[in-house]
Amino acid sequence: MSILVIAEHDNSSIKGATLNTIAAASNINGEVTLLVAGLDISKVIDEAKTISGVSKIISCDHELYKNFLAEDFAKLVLSIADSYSYILAPATTFGKNLMPRISAKLDIQQISDIISIESEDTFKRPIYAGSCIATVKSNDSVKLITVRATAFDPVSLDNNDIPVESIDAVDASNISEFVSEEIAKSDRPELTAANIVISGGRGMQSGDNFHLLDSIADKLGAAVGASRAAVDAGFVPNDYQVGQTGKIVAPDLYIAVGISGAIQHLAGMKDSKVIVAINKDEDAPIFQVADYGLVSDLFDALPELEAKL
Amino acid sequence: MKILVPIKRVVDYNVKVRPMPDNSNVDLNNAKMSVNPFCEIALEEAVRIKEASNAEEVIAITVGKTESQEQLRTALALGADRAILIESDSLLEPLAIAKVLAKVVEQEHPDLVILGKQAIDGDNNQTGQMLAALLDYPQATNASEIKLDESNVTVTREIDGGLQTLQLNKPAVVTTDLRLNEPRYASLPNIMKAKKKELTVTNISDLGVDVNPRTELLSVELPPSRDAGIIVESVDELVEKLKNEAKVIT
Numbered sequence A: 001m002s003i004l005v006i007a008e009h010d011n012s013s014i015k016g017a018t019l020n021t022i023a024a025a026s027n028i029n030g031e032v033t034l035l036v037a038g039l040d041i042s043k044v045i046d047e048a049k050t051i052s053g054v055s056k057i058i059s060c061d062h063e064l065y066k067n068f069l070a071e072d073f074a075k076l077v078l079s080i081a082d083s084y085s086y087i088l089a090p091a092t093t094f095g096k097n098l099m100p101r102i103s104a105k106l107d108i109q110q111i112s113d114i115i116s117i118e119s120e121d122t123f124k125r126p127i128y129a130g131s132c133i134a135t136v137k138s139n140d141s142v143k144l145i146t147v148r149a150t151a152f153d154p155v156s157l158d159n160n161d162i163p164v165e166s167i168d169a170v171d172a173s174n175i176s177e178f179v180s181e182e183i184a185k186s187d188r189p190e191l192t193a194a195n196i197v198i199s200g201g202r203g204m205q206s207g208d209n210f211h212l213l214d215s216i217a218d219k220l221g222a223a224v225g226a227s228r229a230a231v232d233a234g235f236v237p238n239d240y241q242v243g244q245t246g247k248i249v250a251p252d253l254y255i256a257v258g259i260s261g262a263i264q265h266l267a268g269m270k271d272s273k274v275i276v277a278i279n280k281d282e283d284a285p286i287f288q289v290a291d292y293g294l295v296s297d298l299f300d301a302l303p304e305l306e307a308k309l
Numbered sequence B: 001m002k003i004l005v006p007i008k009r010v011v012d013y014n015v016k017v018r019p020m021p022d023n024s025n026v027d028l029n030n031a032k033m034s035v036n037p038f039c040e041i042a043l044e045e046a047v048r049i050k051e052a053s054n055a056e057e058v059i060a061i062t063v064g065k066t067e068s069q070e071q072l073r074t075a076l077a078l079g080a081d082r083a084i085l086i087e088s089d090s091l092l093e094p095l096a097i098a099k100v101l102a103k104v105v106e107q108e109h110p111d112l113v114i115l116g117k118q119a120i121d122g123d124n125n126q127t128g129q130m131l132a133a134l135l136d137y138p139q140a141t142n143a144s145e146i147k148l149d150e151s152n153v154t155v156t157r158e159i160d161g162g163l164q165t166l167q168l169n170k171p172a173v174v175t176t177d178l179r180l181n182e183p184r185y186a187s188l189p190n191i192m193k194a195k196k197k198e199l200t201v202t203n204i205s206d207l208g209v210d211v212n213p214r215t216e217l218l219s220v221e222l223p224p225s226r227d228a229g230i231i232v233e234s235v236d237e238l239v240e241k242l243k244n245e246a247k248v249i250t
Helices: A016-025 A042-048 A072-085 A094-103 A206-221 A230-231 A298-307 B037-049 B064-075 B094-108 B129-135 B189-192 B235-244
Strands: A002-006 A031-038 A056-061 A087-088 A111-114 A123-129 A133-136 A143-147 A165-167 A178-184 A197-201 A224-225 A253-257 A274-279 A291-296 B001-006 B009-011 B032-034 B057-064 B084-089 B112-116 B139-148 B151-161 B160-171 B172-176 B197-204 B215-221 B231-232
Touching: A002 A072, A002 A094, A002 A197, A016 A087, A016 A143, A016 B037, A016 B057, A031 A206, A031 B032, A042 A123, A042 A253, A042 A291, A056 A111, A072 A087, A072 B139, A087 B032, A094 A143, A094 B139, A094 B151, A133 A165, A133 A224, A165 A230, A165 A253, A165 B172, A197 A206, A197 B197, A206 A298, A206 B057, A224 A230, A253 A298, A253 B032, A274 A298, A291 B235, A298 B235, B001 B037, B001 B094, B001 B160, B009 B064, B032 B037, B037 B057, B037 B112, B037 B172, B037 B235, B057 B064, B057 B094, B064 B084, B064 B189, B084 B094, B112 B129, B129 B139, B139 B160, B160 B172
Parallel strands: A002 A031, A002 A087, A031 A056, A056 A165, A087 A143, A111 A143, A197 A224, A197 A253, A253 A274, A274 A291, A291 B231, B001 B057, B001 B112, B057 B084, B084 B197, B112 B172, B139 B172
Antiparallel strands: A123 A133, A133 B215, A178 B160, B009 B032, B139 B151, B151 B160
């Protein structure tokens, strides 16, 4: 069986979720080919050549793929899709945007956000914000899959020298165009890659109060996240959101501050190794999943915590 | 300009969903049903575009059982001009829904299709992108801002790590994210008016679309539960536990 994994990268380095996706692919019996498409990607290719569990790399270095627009990227994948029984991508905004476009063109029902591979055609995936886990069997001849990164330990980078084949770009779609991008610059680790995450909820009361979390995050080398309620209230941008409709994280330590613990938030963080909850409402559901709960006003607890770390 | 807004009837956001005793599916008996929250955002955006005189007609559509008319009436009360139910007794997969919608787009010729980025039941996040693919339309998922001009739609998207702005040729498919807008509530007069608006029902078999399932649901279970933790009395105790017991900080 041949497996194609679509690499997510930023034209300079491989994104971590790609390594988790390759790990998922290695649970299927077959050789893994990694597609790396972008512009000026020689550094990405050099890195990709060292990834464990990959047999071959297909590279396409072309202007059309610089911004990974779904219209053109899907056409490129379709040009090589014939050779594969499985096509996998990470369930990040990149993979979620791209994969259904490929899937519809191949007339295949995609399986989204898998957390385990039970057999060659059967997968587990969370539904209803993770309230339930569905076991789903795909009867399509080709399996199109997005992978929840936190459910698979990443493969490593080793002293490999994987062979690379270059392919040509396909004709441009000319129906969409990249205008601009604003990527938040931060010295902190990325939310989905951080070992420690500290998140704030509605209890933070304002965006300004997030500086209380920032200073603790700086001491711990943590990323800062938020609940949907905090994003809804306009305290912080949406890319902070942890939960069903935001990012899925599973750090070693997750500190939930002023977060009540709605199922939609728990869906994004309950696989964290250690969970701490700080909330003044002792009945908040977040305490039911917390390993350590502190019933306290966050405006007292946070400055004290920062001082004692 | 005409805007098509596909919506989905789903279990209400506040309902805690559990598996059936025999684990064959989720137990939705007597559960409160609502319009999927992301679909409400899509509808609100379409109505605002119309209110700004950038569209003449907003059509709400759903594919589902007869009961889905409730959600279409809600859409009409929230500002849709007319509604279409493609009636189907079985719950369809996203690919089948996208095929049905593509068929309706070919009949209705909307300039823009706005739909939610995902439904909160299956959490698939597929239908919009699949619809765009089947029609060869451009797509912008996770929209936080939509701007229109004569021939284009400019969409700012929520992506991991920030925002991306794309310009799409019309017709186009856009899926909505949380911050696009805050949906209104239906007023009583509008709920009354909605009862008189046009709602057409078409049986799915009349469309001639292959909607056969491609997947089988083998079982539905509860996720593994976490062991109960402890309540610490002070910040000092918390720091001590994290350092010495959990060993997650140094």
